[in-house]
Amino acid sequence: xxxxxxxxxxxxxxxxxxxxxxxxxxxxxxxxxxxxxxxxxxxxxxxxxxxxxxxxxxxxxxxxxxxxxxxxxxxxxxxxxxxxxxxxxxxxxxxxxxxxxxxxxxxxxxxxxxxxxxxxxxxxxxxxxxxxxxxxxxxxxxxxxxxxxxxxxxxxxxxxxxxxxxxxxxxxxxxxxxxxxxxxxxxxxxxxxxxxxxxxxxxxxxxxxxxxxxxxxxxxxxxxxxxxxxxxxxxxxxxx
Amino acid sequence: xxxxxxxxxxxxxxxxxxxxxxxxxxxxxxxxxxxxxxxxxxxxxxxxxxxxxxxxxxxxxxxxxxxxxxxxxxxxxxxxxxxxxxxxxxxxxxxxxxxxxxxxxxxxxxxxxxxxxxxxxxxxxxxxxxxxxxxxxxxxxxxxxxxxxxxxxxxxxxxxxxxxxxxxxxxxxxxxxxxxxxxxxxxxxxxxxxxxxxxxxxxxxxxxxxxxxxxxxxxxxxxxxxxxxxxxxxxxxxxx
DNA sequence: CGCCTACTTGACTTACTTCAAAAACAGTGG
DNA sequence: CCACTGTTTTTGAAGTAAGTCAAGTAGGCG
Numbered sequence: 216x217x218x219x220x221x222x223x224x225x226x227x228x229x230x231x232x233x234x235x236x237x238x239x240x241x242x243x244x245x246x247x248x249x250x251x252x253x254x255x256x257x258x259x260x261x262x263x264x265x266x267x268x269x270x271x272x273x274x275x276x277x278x279x280x281x282x283x284x285x286x287x288x289x290x291x292x293x294x295x296x297x298x299x300x301x302x303x304x305x306x307x308x309x310x311x312x313x314x315x316x317x318x319x320x321x322x323x324x325x326x327x328x329x330x331x332x333x334x335x336x337x338x339x340x341x342x343x344x345x346x347x348x349x350x351x352x353x354x355x356x357x358x359x360x361x362x363x364x365x366x367x368x369x370x371x372x373x374x375x376x377x378x379x380x381x382x383x384x385x386x387x388x389x390x391x392x393x394x395x396x397x398x399x400x401x402x403x404x405x406x407x408x409x410x411x412x413x414x415x416x417x418x419x420x421x422x423x424x425x426x427x428x429x430x431x432x433x434x435x436x437x438x439x440x441x442x443x444x445x446x447x448x449x450x451x452x453x454x455x
Numbered sequence: 456x457x458x459x460x461x462x463x464x465x466x467x468x469x470x471x472x473x474x475x476x477x478x479x480x481x482x483x484x485x486x487x488x489x490x491x492x493x494x495x496x497x498x499x500x501x502x503x504x505x506x507x508x509x510x511x512x513x514x515x516x517x518x519x520x521x522x523x524x525x526x527x528x529x530x531x532x533x534x535x536x537x538x539x540x541x542x543x544x545x546x547x548x549x550x551x552x553x554x555x556x557x558x559x560x561x562x563x564x565x566x567x568x569x570x571x572x573x574x575x576x577x578x579x580x581x582x583x584x585x586x587x588x589x590x591x592x593x594x595x596x597x598x599x600x601x602x603x604x605x606x607x608x609x610x611x612x613x614x615x616x617x618x619x620x621x622x623x624x625x626x627x628x629x630x631x632x633x634x635x636x637x638x639x640x641x642x643x644x645x646x647x648x649x650x651x652x653x654x655x656x657x658x659x660x661x662x663x664x665x666x667x668x669x670x671x672x673x674x675x676x677x678x679x680x681x682x683x684x685x686x687x688x689x690x691x692x693x694x695x
Numbered sequence: 696c697g698c699c700t701a702c703t704t705g706a707c708t709t710a711c712t713t714c715a716a717a718a719a720c721a722g723t724g725g
Numbered sequence: 726c727c728a729c730t731g732t733t734t735t736t737g738a739a740g741t742a743a744g745t746c747a748a749g750t751a752g753g754c755g
Contacts, residue, residue: 287602301587305587305588307691340544346583346590348545350589351545353590353596354593355549357593357597357600358521396732397733397734405601407713409735412735428720636700637701637703647743649704649744652702652704
């Protein structure tokens, strides 16, 4: 396992150029880590957070709380991501964060990050760019849930998660841990759980991927991308 | 009509505090304005823009281009908005911009904006915050198109546009110009045009609003908000 | 006046949700 | 080691919301 600071540096380097001084500045961040059980809410709608979250390991999600306790999952985050960098400049949480499967996160005081921006403006730009990439992911989710047929939609989600995990070197061979359950896929993809299951079986029988017990196995990446209508440009990574 | 620079200042003040020096800095921006006919594409997917766009009047949309020329509209922008501030730090456009109805926009060189950030970091924060509010609007669109029943969904869209127009003082009485056509609502709300039409009629017959020829007339705001499940917190305005 | 597009409406069809229930599986404790 | 419990996954059947199709009206513009 990377040392916590290194996961953030690696992640920012995926899209931004960092100089030695920027990296030194990141190493000055004081991280308080916390282990989360599966499905543990750790930031709630309405909160006024004073710390930013850094995902160390496992997976973390953002979601909107709906009537009757239902959820709409908005995005998923993995090692190195800052899933609520927006909290630096937006007072009140309009959504919540929870773990998907067991996860480890670290908290960094906003104050420390904001002060680092004064010394190293390029670090601010890198984190700004990270929030802009988040926005691009949200836009893609609008299109995914609105305009794509259901099986395509599911393939696209797996493509995105696999691609991001691969860029962050979090895959082993063609396998990657995505500890989502079917009910969580239901609340992500805007489709009933029965359809989730049938779409999953369709993808399995296409021979492009398998997903079982929170483990994604990509068998034919090129074809899966085609099935999911996945074009990774919107992730704005420096190198595919 | 406001002078162009003032629309931006007003917009940023809706969520950020600006000092005299920040405002002076904005007045230094050299704006080149352009008039757009209805449905004119002015930034395309794949572009590498070197200017930021400021909406002066009318309405502008961001959209994803889909197969067979279809679109998914992602967000709408009105006077004072910077609909692609993200272009400051993201090279390549992952979506396109077009006018909705006739509109006037201004172009500001990225270079000028970036240099202003060095002199007035708080101006950078204000624009960063504007991009974060955009992201919150995208998140809400995910939930809207994914988790809400179709008539609710449509009511929510009108609520958001009316609320934002009101904060920006772009309404006259209860009326507000929203020059969207039914086919465009179809490509925004992920519902067939027949359903768009029927949902619209349902909203009309509820007595809460009327929408006709690009003009929205809100007759019962409180009830419309309820029908649209609209809670404006996510817009992060300083004052409602 | 004629063309094109936006809007409206009705009838048909089918995707998908909902409902219900069984099978697989994991964890717990005897 | 195996019954017991609860959850996740799977499957089938039924009902319905909403998409598609088709046709007609209205409205704007050259």
